[in-house]
Amino acid sequence: MIISELAEPFFLQRDLKRFLPLIVFLFLLMNSGIHAQNKPFPQQVNFPGCIKPSNVTQIEMNETIIDFYQKWKSKYLKKSDGGEIGKGYYINMKGTGGSGTEVTTSEAHGYGMIIFALMAGFDDSARIYYDGMVNLYDLHRSTINNNLMSWVIDPANGNSDGATDGDMDIAYSFLLASNQWGNDGIIQYKAKTDSMINLGLKGDDVRKSGSKRTTLGDWDGSLYNTRSSDWMADHMRAYYSLTKDLFWLEAADTIYSLINQISFSHSTTTGLMPDFVVDKIPTPAKPDFLEAQTDGDYSWNACRFPWRIAVDYAHYGTATAKEHLNKMLNWLKNSTNNNPEKIVAGYKLDGSKLVNYSDMAFTAPFIAACVCDATHQEYLNKGWSIIKKPQGDYYGDSIALLCLLFISGNWWKADLTATNTPSFSSAPHTRSNGKYKVQIRNSILTVQYNLPSKQAVRLTLSDISGRIFKKVQMWNHGSFQTAQFDLNTLKLQSGIYLMKISSPTVNDVIKINYTGNI
Template sequence: MFQPRTNVYTRTQNHARGGLASAVTSTTGSTRSRSKWYKQLIGMLIVALIAGVGTVVPSQSSYAAGEKKPFPQQTSYPGTIKPSHVTQNAMNQAVAQYYDYWKGKYLKNNLSSLPGGYYVKGEITGDQDGFTALGSSEGQGYGMIITVLMAGHDPDAQTIYNGLFKTARAFKSSENPNLMGWVVADSTQAQGHFSSATDGDLDIAYSLILAHNQWGSGGAINYLQEAKQMITDGIKVSNVTTNNRLNLGDWDGKNALNTRPSDWALSHLRAFHEVTQDPIWLQVIDNLYSVYNQFSNSYSSATGLISDFVINDPPKPAPEWYLGEFKETNIYYYNASRVPLRIVMDYAMYGDPRGKAISDKLTNWIKGKTNNTPAKIKNGYKLNGTEVGDYATAVFVSPLISAATTDSANQAWVNSGWDWMKNKKEDYFSDSYNLLNMLYITGNWWKPGADAQPELPNLALHATAVASSIEGISFEADRAFDGNLQSRWASSEGSDPQWISADLGAVKAIGSVGLHWEDAYATKFKLQVSNDGVNWQDVYSETNGSGGVQNIPLNQVQARYVKMYGIERATPYGYSLYEFEVYPPN
């Protein structure tokens, strides 16, 4: 439900928190004495005040709201790459600054007809039926995913998320009340007036799973229950067709063959399967891959491109002016431009080689088309690769950078693309999708885990702990096992190696380890296990650690003791962990 614009996008000044505030953020949560840093900060504050910048307020702790997966998570997915010419911390800061800009420009809660209701302000297409549209279910879905992933950076994230959900529920679809009507307007008459659009509901339902992972479902909103109801009674009932495609909305037929590839959020569907255990979602995934490959073999064998809308069986491009929205519905345009992100995430998060094959074909084509220059990507292509657009915009560029993360041969392309996209500011549609791609590329779009169902216990919670050293009082080893993300263990400063271990009380099956690093993290370390606390076995080795939160899967490990053995530090200080978690297998 997007209207392409032919005018040049308006650039907007970034009013996100940056500069001094960013410098403050980098050390938030550390209580050790760092006199040199404080002297520098005081000097910066004085300069700022003299220059009339105003009050600079340090950001709140990432863990102030009790998030289980606070930003930054900076996950590294097997078989994928990230930009290699900048640090992970620099990427995290770029995402945080872009979010602050995006939030300030598009996230609104000024509905007089729905106090407390948030929405994402953006343009729409289609008949508004006499209402003044302020946003759409598409934007609502983007906003709900973004807000969950940025929780921790934004201390108000859960309040905002609940407000976005309030709006999604108030503006229920006229056809299926478990779905959202596609228009947001400041009128009670608009609530329940419009039918749904598939992409918005897929994103909203998926965001509810993320919200359950982030905050749990024991509060004011049972996120997991709401997700399951929306998935089963909403999307499955109204949007999954009898031929295992996704139709365009709950107004569309259950036997429809028309489908919008930008709705093919395959990793969402896998998450739906995980929380419902309904095999229909795997069947839809298999069928959509089949449709994509049939289409590409017939119409885009050299490019891998797909059209904004696909119809019929065997599949083919929709005609021009399909549904009367705009002429270019038969080519790779402003709907289909979103597809590469939808596809690559299924490979990155779930390892499906079909996602990699499509991503690789798209990447090989666009790199050749642009002579390895992302800034030369245009806003529209015929299926054979002929340009129809005349300038670069993030909703076209960024997904094609994401697609390239499947192969280290694309490192220069990903690096250049990151530099282009991280500061690109245009309009609601491009900016929102740009931010989603930035979250994926930096590893800050994390995969919903097994805790989308009953949560796995932390085997190391309150375990007996021992460390090679401590920095001093209040930094003891047991602080890393107390379940409190405000406290931490810290080793003595300036020496390697250092270690910390936990006694689980008995030999137990271990499926994964979670390390919540403070700023003083290990760039090189090992995870070791033992049954007697004397003889240790290496089960994991890290040679390029980037701090933050590391979730490390382990394969068939049985042990009583678990140790983090630090070999090389990122800072002149010691090693420091907010939490050291140990989980059983899924």
């Protein structure tokens, strides 16, 4: 492609009427409430030592996630205009153990905040939803530690104490948000996660001295009671990236000490974890310890455990995580005769079934765990086809969506210094009239760019699902340069497309609404 400077103004006055719809669209986009993203969906990270489904393409995975996300958002995202719970957004559900009048829990809030931070870029309203959820977090703090969230939002009974899983996910989501949108807006995400981590999680949700185990919440005074669904070692390493506090690495090590001891003494064959662990020498809780007869079994809390430590392996390469996941998956594949449709919703630690039915909350985390080793490729392929369809309840659908994001490489590291390697890396929806100009004329897309210095520049044209139509590599000479794309030759249909411009000094994306041959 020949690159040359234009000898006349880019938008000629005689063509103004012809290009007015596109000019108006771009102007509105430049000046609208659409927020710039640093890691917009899809990121498609290929994590070292991990696999992805081989029976679908990356584009197909992205499209599956978009479809699932839209259905999930339509069903579960709710807006509160004020009233008893205040203004903001929340994920509609009925929490376990509540009075029946609750509208959501901190668990659901954490899931939603992570999902919106990861789906930004596809969904231009993601930051609006996220910030609305932050507002409800602020309005519903724990009655014990004001840096944490009430485990339930219940207009009939008021705020309550906290729950560790929701608190840890919310704090983690602030790290994602800080990476995604920066900290130059009204809400200072980095400051919020700092106060949650240092003044809330450390001490009340994770024991600051003694055991360094996760607690059941800020209400729990025990040194040893802990819940396996809260064993989020990846979150702790992300907290360390912000705080540089070795406490968080020690807490992550404590998780694997618990896993090893339970696995050695109580689940020798299966590697399954119980919902709750008690005592100085880690022991599965007795029936009805806190929630149900199954408190000492692999049940509705522990079902999240495989996904949680799989993220730690993918993001940080934790060898102990992979070792344990392989033990658990080797048992599972044998137990189900290599058919993930036979995964059931609960097991004794010896592998015997608690029930004879399946649930996404159990299936999806096991399938997510399969990314850890190529020996699980067939199981992963089969499992993806199962978990890609919503089942219709908040808990299973939210967990499945998070697992789909993870498996596909669209859940990136939250570290403030994270270096992810996307196979197709998008970038922020940045607009600067002095930097870029865009024109479509006779189905020829012309992009002008003006970067501050001589440097190599890559332009990538894709659709919003990540499908790439053309890449161009060129050299910037420190003045306006021009690149052209023939949209007819590329066989583009009407729709929204992304033009990524990347170089050593910029990573920007221009969003283009192509309405056909104009």
